[in-house]
Amino acid sequence: MPLLPPALDKLATLLSRLPGVGKRSATRYAFHILGQPEEFARSLASALEELVTHVRFCVDCHALTEHEQCDICRDLSRDRTLVCVVETASDLVAVEQTGAFCGLYHVLHGVLAPLKGIGPGQLRLANLEARLAAVGAREVILATSTDVEGEATALYLAKRLAPLPLTVSRIATGVPMGGELEYLDQNTLSRALSGRRAFEG
Numbered sequence: 001m002p003l004l005p006p007a008l009d010k011l012a013t014l015l016s017r018l019p020g021v022g023k024r025s026a027t028r029y030a031f032h033i034l035g036q037p038e039e040f041a042r043s044l045a046s047a048l049e050e051l052v053t054h055v056r057f058c059v060d061c062h063a064l065t066e067h068e069q070c071d072i073c074r075d076l077s078r079d080r081t082l083v084c085v086v087e088t089a090s091d092l093v094a095v096e097q098t099g100a101f102c103g104l105y106h107v108l109h110g111v112l113a114p115l116k117g118i119g120p121g122q123l124r125l126a127n128l129e130a131r132l133a134a135v136g137a138r139e140v141i142l143a144t145s146t147d148v149e150g151e152a153t154a155l156y157l158a159k160r161l162a163p164l165p166l167t168v169s170r171i172a173t174g175v176p177m178g179g180e181l182e183y184l185d186q187n188t189l190s191r192a193l194s195g196r197r198a199f200e201g
């Protein structure tokens with residue numbers, strides 16, 4: 001006989017798929033949700049429903065948005081000559097929170113990882129060159145992580161973009177090797193952006 005009612009066990013199993021949450025914590029969260037006023041669980045359920053119904057990728061930069069085009073792409077006061085390439089939507093938020101960058105973004109939603117079967121075709125790259133031309137970009141900042149996969153992705157992009165009439169630069173200063181952008185403090189990330197160097201492949 002199962003120890004937990006099936007619905008509670010099902011929730012705990014789903015929660016245990018979140019990063020850093022083991023089955024024990026997940027079970028604790030499930031009990032906690034059940035212990036809250038019923039309204040909390042219903043709000044949580046409807047927030048999840050709204051998330052999958054309304055949140056999508058910007059057609060231009062692939063950031064998360066509830067519109068066809070994200071707020072940043074639609075903001076005509078942003079510097080359209082500068083495009084910052086990041087791995088994830090949360091990296092975009094990290095860069096944006098520094099307040100040190102006022103250009104546009106391009107979100108890859110991953111990094112090259114041949115051993116995991118992730119090649120250029122699995123990243124959101126198909127429209128990159130066309131978009132850089134469309135916005136009149138003069139510099140592309142490669143702000144992928146400084147771990148092996150992030151560096152490999154930056155190198156790939158630098159080579160791919162080399163024929164284009166623009167500068168390709170790489171964040172470097174201050175980002176520790178293996179550093180993931182979203183975990184850096186704002187000052188470090190801000191310095192990494194301002195201290196970027198033209199890419200030397």
Ligand SMILES: [Zn+2]
Pocket residue numbers: 058059060061062063069070071072073074
């Ligand atoms: Zn966008």
